[in-house]
Amino acid sequence: MSEQLQQAYNALMVKAPGAAFQKARALYLNKYPLPQADSSGPLRLYVCEEQLEESIQPANDGDPNHRLAILRSRPVKLAVVHWQQPYRPELEQLRGYLQDTWSLNLDDLEIESLSTPWFREGGHQSRFASPKGLSWQQQTLLTLKEEK
Numbered sequence: 001m002s003e004q005l006q007q008a009y010n011a012l013m014v015k016a017p018g019a020a021f022q023k024a025r026a027l028y029l030n031k032y033p034l035p036q037a038d039s040s041g042p043l044r045l046y047v048c049e050e051q052l053e054e055s056i057q058p059a060n061d062g063d064p065n066h067r068l069a070i071l072r073s074r075p076v077k078l079a080v081v082h083w084q085q086p087y088r089p090e091l092e093q094l095r096g097y098l099q100d101t102w103s104l105n106l107d108d109l110e111i112e113s114l115s116t117p118w119f120r121e122g123g124h125q126s127r128f129a130s131p132k133g134l135s136w137q138q139q140t141l142l143t144l145k146e147e148k
Contacts, residue, residue, distance in 0.1 A: 072136070
């Protein structure tokens with residue numbers, strides 16, 4: 001998994017609506033691709049399926065009333081979208097995009113070409129499993145006292 005991909009995923013997740021707002025979060029992920037250096041190019045990378053895990057655990061600050069709320073996000077599938085084009089990109093175009101932009105090797109990925117266009121006719125989509133290790137985590141300190 002590449003550093004460029006991890007940084008882009010972090011940047012996307014920082015701005016994403018919270019996990020409690022499922023519809024807003026889904027719309028956000030459909031609308032915004034992972035940020036990339038050349039955003040005017042014909043190919044864009046989106047998160048099309050994610051796994052969220054929420055947990056609450058004691059904070060390590062010694063206060064028994066403090067808890068850490070932790071949200072972990074991991075993309076399960078990513079989609080390369082051939083922006084505003086109804087056909088899939090040429091194999092060499094896809095290979096170059098994945099290698100040059102995300103340091104991913106096309107030969108290591110199982111690409112699934114879908115006949116349905118991306119969100120709101122955004123273009124042809126090709127999906128693949130997210131690289132192992134790509135994840136993001138957010139922690140929030142909860143300081144509310146419990147009523148007895």
